[in-house]
Amino acid sequence: MARYMPITGIDNNLHSLLIDTEAPLDVLHDTAAYRISAVTQLLENLALREETRSDTVVLQDFARVLAIPLRDGCDLLDVIGRRLQAQVSAP
16 A cells, blocks of 8 residues: 555546555544534434425535545545454464
8 A cells, every 4th residue: 555545536637635544543534534424413413403494506516525534534445444453464
């Protein structure tokens, strides 16, 4: 695994947002947990509202804004999983 891995979801050849795959596992986990819990809190807030009225464009923008940190969190969890698997596989 390369030292720096670009985050998923950016459709270009020059990556500017990277994950340090050699960062301590607790730092990677904390970063992933922060992003995923932020998305979860917003979605729970929306789900618990009595009434939600919005047009399609606003909902698409809202979904896109939530997808970005959720994808970041998944990318970080992927790095954690690979690192843990490598530790288990190491002799």
